[in-house]
Amino acid sequence: MTQKQLQLSKKSKQLTPKQIRNSREKVIEFILFLAAFSSVATTIAILYILIDESVLFFQEVSIVEFLTGTQWTPLFADAQYGILPLLSGTLVTSTVAMFVAIPLGTIAAIYLSEFAHPKLREIVKPWLEVLAAIPTVVYGYFALLVVTPILQSIFPMLPGFNMLSAGLVMGLMIIPFVSSISEDAMRSVPVGLREGSYAMGATRLQTALKVVFPSAISGISAAYILAVSRAVGETMIVTVAAGLQPQLTWNPFDQAATITAYIVQVSLGDIPHGTLEYHTIFAAGLTLVLMTLVLNIIGHFLAKRYREIY
Amino acid sequence: MTDSNLQEIRTELNRRKKVDQLFAIVGFLVILFSILILVGLTLQMAISGIYRITPDFFLSFPSRKPEEAGILSAWVGTTLVMFVTAIISVPLGVASGIYLEEYSRKNWIADLIEINVTNLAGVPSIVYGLLALGLFVYILNLGESILAAGLTLALLILPIVIVTTREALRAIPNSLREAAYALGASKWQMIWDHILPYSFGSILTGVIIGLSRAIGETAPVITIGALTFIAFLPDSPFKGEFPFISLAWLQAPFTVMPIQMFNWVSRPEAEFIANAAAAGTVLILMTLTMNTIAVYLRYWFRRGIKW
Numbered sequence: 001m002t003q004k005q006l007q008l009s010k011k012s013k014q015l016t017p018k019q020i021r022n023s024r025e026k027v028i029e030f031i032l033f034l035a036a037f038s039s040v041a042t043t044i045a046i047l048y049i050l051i052d053e054s055v056l057f058f059q060e061v062s063i064v065e066f067l068t069g070t071q072w073t074p075l076f077a078d079a080q081y082g083i084l085p086l087l088s089g090t091l092v093t094s095t096v097a098m099f100v101a102i103p104l105g106t107i108a109a110i111y112l113s114e115f116a117h118p119k120l121r122e123i124v125k126p127w128l129e130v131l132a133a134i135p136t137v138v139y140g141y142f143a144l145l146v147v148t149p150i151l152q153s154i155f156p157m158l159p160g161f162n163m164l165s166a167g168l169v170m171g172l173m174i175i176p177f178v179s180s181i182s183e184d185a186m187r188s189v190p191v192g193l194r195e196g197s198y199a200m201g202a203t204r205l206q207t208a209l210k211v212v213f214p215s216a217i218s219g220i221s222a223a224y225i226l227a228v229s230r231a232v233g234e235t236m237i238v239t240v241a242a243g244l245q246p247q248l249t250w251n252p253f254d255q256a257a258t259i260t261a262y263i264v265q266v267s268l269g270d271i272p273h274g275t276l277e278y279h280t281i282f283a284a285g286l287t288l289v290l291m292t293l294v295l296n297i298i299g300h301f302l303a304k305r306y307r308e309i310y
Numbered sequence: 311m312t313d314s315n316l317q318e319i320r321t322e323l324n325r326r327k328k329v330d331q332l333f334a335i336v337g338f339l340v341i342l343f344s345i346l347i348l349v350g351l352t353l354q355m356a357i358s359g360i361y362r363i364t365p366d367f368f369l370s371f372p373s374r375k376p377e378e379a380g381i382l383s384a385w386v387g388t389t390l391v392m393f394v395t396a397i398i399s400v401p402l403g404v405a406s407g408i409y410l411e412e413y414s415r416k417n418w419i420a421d422l423i424e425i426n427v428t429n430l431a432g433v434p435s436i437v438y439g440l441l442a443l444g445l446f447v448y449i450l451n452l453g454e455s456i457l458a459a460g461l462t463l464a465l466l467i468l469p470i471v472i473v474t475t476r477e478a479l480r481a482i483p484n485s486l487r488e489a490a491y492a493l494g495a496s497k498w499q500m501i502w503d504h505i506l507p508y509s510f511g512s513i514l515t516g517v518i519i520g521l522s523r524a525i526g527e528t529a530p531v532i533t534i535g536a537l538t539f540i541a542f543l544p545d546s547p548f549k550g551e552f553p554f555i556s557l558a559w560l561q562a563p564f565t566v567m568p569i570q571m572f573n574w575v576s577r578p579e580a581e582f583i584a585n586a587a588a589a590g591t592v593l594i595l596m597t598l599t600m601n602t603i604a605v606y607l608r609y610w611f612r613r614g615i616k617w
Contacts (some may be wrong), residue, residue, distance in 0.1 A: 021496055028498045029413055035405035036414070039472070040426050046437060049444035093436050111337025126605050127345050133350070133519075133601050135526025137568040138590045141575050142351045145583060175344050201323075203330040226432065227529055233434020235529035236568075240575055260436050260529065267439070267533045273448060281533075283441040289433065296432040300425065 011247050053282030060276055066283065072246040072262070074280045075269075081280070083287060085246040089163065089256035093238050094231035095253050096167025097174055101227055103173075104310060105178025106220070112179065113186040114208040125180075132176040140240030143169035148241065161243030177227045181303070185219020186212050188304035222302035229295035231290060235260035259288045352594060359587025367588060372570065376581030380590055384570035386454070386543055388525060390559060391566055394460025395467065395524050400517055403468050407475025407513075411439035412501055429471035438466045439533025447534050454535035456544065459559040462530050467520035474516020511611025515604045522600035526593065528568040567593050 015023075058066070060080040069082015108128065112121050147165040152158045189212050197207040213220070243255030244265045257265070263281045271277045370380025406427075414420035442462035452458040482505055490500035506513075544562030571593060574586035 005572060020468075025496055025498055026430050029409075032405050032409035035402050036409040038402060039406060039430055039468060040423055042429060042441075042468070043426050046433065046441045049441050050437075053419070074422060104344060107337050107340045108344070111334070111341065115337055123379055124341055126601075128341060130598065130601065131344060131348055133522060134352075135528070135568050135590075135593050135597060137526070137528045137572050138355070138594055141355060141571070141586060141590050146351055146354055165435045172344060172347060203326045203332040205333045206326065229432055233436065235434070235436045236572065239529075240572065248480065260434065261442070263436055264529060264532055267443075267535065282440060282444070285437055289437055292432060292434055293429070294431055299432075300428055303357055 010295065030246070034092040046289070050282050050286040050309060053279050054286045057276065057279035057283040060279075061283075070248050072257075075266075076276055084260075085106070085248040086262055086284065087287075088248050089242065089246065089258040089261070090232055092250060092252050092256065093163045093167045093170060093234075093242055093258055094162060094228060097198070097231040097234075098224075098228060099223065100168055100171025101174035101178050101231075102224055105175045105223070105227070106182060107173065109182035109186060109220075109223075110208050113183045114204055114212060120224045128176045128179060134173070136173070136236040137240065139173055140166075140237045141170050143237055143241035150264060155253065155263060158253055159243075159255050161241065161245075162253055163256055164236075164252040165243045166240075167240045167252060169241070170231055170234055173234075173237070174227045174230055177230055178223050181226065182216070182220045183305075185223065186215040187217070200307045212300040218302045218305040221301040225295050225299040226238075229292045229299065232295070233292050234262065235264060239264045249288035258305035259284050314496070342398060352591075354402055354585045356591045357592075359459050359589075359591050362584050362588035362611055363591065372573075374567075376579060376585055379574075379582075381570055381583055381592065383543060383565065383591070384565050384567045385592075387564035388566045390456050390544065391459045391463065391531075391564065392521055392525060394465040394560070395516070396521060398461060398464035398465050399471050399520065403471025403517075403520075404475050404513060406468070406472045407479065408501060408506075410472070411476045411479040412497070412505070427469050431473070435466055435531060436529040438462055439530030441465070442530060442534045446474075453561065455561045455562055456564045458534050459531050459566070460563065462534060463524040463527060466527060466530060467524050469524065470520035471513075471516055474519070475509075475513050478512030478516070479505060481512065482508050512608055515608045515611075518600050518604040518607070522597045522604070525600070526568055526597055528572055531566055531569060532572070567596070 004232045025225040040182050065216055066081055066083055068084070070084050071080035071082050072085045091187065094106065112124065116124065143165045147169055148158070148160060148162065151162075151165055157176075159165070161196055186208075193211055193215060194207055202210070238258045239261040242258065244261055245255055247254060247256040249256055266277065266281045271281075367380045368385065369382055370378060371382050372384075373379040385544060406423075410420070410427075411421060414423070439462065442458055442465075446452045446458040446461055447454060452461075486504060486508070487500055490504045495503065544559035544564060567589060571586050571589040574582045577583070
């Protein structure tokens with residue numbers, strides 16, 4: 001055996017550089033996989049915590065009472081556990097917000113996608129995004145201390161806390177959600193469809209409303225649904241401005257607590273760990289997660305559809 | 311075709327063109343209107359709080375006397391929590407993004423992770439607060455601490471970091487990857503030496519946007535039990551003697567800017583409302599600065615590179 005071959009055979013007993021390199025690559029890939037899987041672990045942890053604590057809640061309160069009761073007074077001596085008042089608060093504020101965000105967001109999206117000069121679009125879009133970047137507690141301040149007094153000068157009987165101003169301000173915050181997803185959907189409609197429409201003598205508005213909008217409808221409805229989900233989960237605006245009194249009412253001029261506001265209210269007090277009051281916030285949270293989960297899944301599939309067609 | 315017919319068509323066309331132009335104006339006004347309302351509200355708040363923004367405001371603890379109260383503990387708390395958030399969310403988010411974009415094969419695990427990330431981005435922030443309350447505060451026994459808050463906000467902005475990392479990696483042309491392979495680089499060498507440096511700017515933009523969102527988050531931090539009245543600072547992270555760094559601050563109780571503001575907003579006295587306005591103005595300036603930096607960075611990095 002020559003010297004060289006001896007060296008080679010010695011090396012092969014240890015790891016060759018190639019083997020070292022390959023195993024290092026494998027280890028790195030595994031670490032990266034673990035990082036990516038941590039998001040799945042987060043979801044599992046969320047569901048586990050919420051369900052685990054809610055089970056303890058439902059051992060003492062029947063699901064029927066929870067879903068059909070019209071009184072939510074867990075912190076009173078005569079405790080009642082009906083989620084309906086919190087649901088009505090959540091639905092009313094979200095509906096008011098949608099009345100603002102959907103029309104304004106859609107018009108903004110049509111304008112940005114079909115009318116605006118590309119340069120103008122580049123300037124305007126970051127500004128519109130700022131609406132979503134402002135901390136929600138600041139929006140709460142706006143709703144309680146600026147918008148409510150203005151509304152009170154129009155409707156003198158409006159109480160200091162009301163769902164109307166919370167909903168209106170929340171709608172303003174959600175405009176960029178609606179507009180940016182809808183705009184993406186509309187811009188992914190092939191130019192050929194637009195040109196066909198222009199060739200028939202249609203104006204930009206006719207093309208936008210009768211060709212582009214219907215073609216992008218699944219993406220646009222995804223935008224609406226994700227906006228609703230966002231409104232349902234919004235917390236600080238309603239906590240600050242809509243009041244903390246659970247009340248079964250459909251009148252936006254009333255004050256009422258939402259699911260999210262209730263969770264904050266309980267967290268601010270010193271509720272001992274492990275009591276029934278402590279479990280109520282997890283039951284309320286589970287309700288919230290189930291609502292937004294259904295909305296998000298519908299939105300996800302609608303958004304996926306528009307990507308597949310073109 | 312008769313002349314009168316032609317006339318009819320022309321008037322109809324003119325009408326349509328007018329409606330078209332009208333819509334262009336309405337669309338522009340809608341956007342302008344939304345932005346102006348925000349600007350108006352912000353100015354209104356800034357004006358009612360501006361007289362409180364003095365150096366003392368930044369150097370005083372909260373107090374029962376509104377004219378003596380300040381945001382010292384709040385901004386220190388925010389800084390420390392953001393530090394923890396960034397330390398955790400950046401490596402985790404960037405690593406996830408790299409795995410999903412460069413490594414994952416098209417199988418059900420990849421699909422599961424992908425749907426999951428999209429879904430996590432839509433989970434209301436207060437739910438992360440409940441997760442943190444159950445998991446970090448009680449099961450892991452971290453208590454109502456800076457570490458628990460940082461972990462919570464890190465999980466909250468993880469989807470943002472992952473999505474922007476993926477977009478950044480996707481924007482890099484494949485020819486670059488192939489060139490690295492052609493010179494004998496392994497996959498990780500290709501990513502670490504070539505892909506990551508090129509996508510650095512876009513990833514940084516996403517991280518800043520994520521952190522600016524975390525700065526304003528109130529609900530999840532309230533849920534884990536951040537106190538609203540903190541008249542002391544956590545231990546300093548730096549020490550005079552060896553090893554010069556102390557981690558005791560991680561376990562300290564804390565408050566953050568948005569919670570301090572929330573506390574003042576919910577008080578009836580006008581003087582506290584002025585404090586809230588001042589804190590809100592500072593908070594808006596912080597998030598706007600971060601967003602501006604992000605937008606500028608995106609522009610700046612994109613300008614230099616033409617694929």
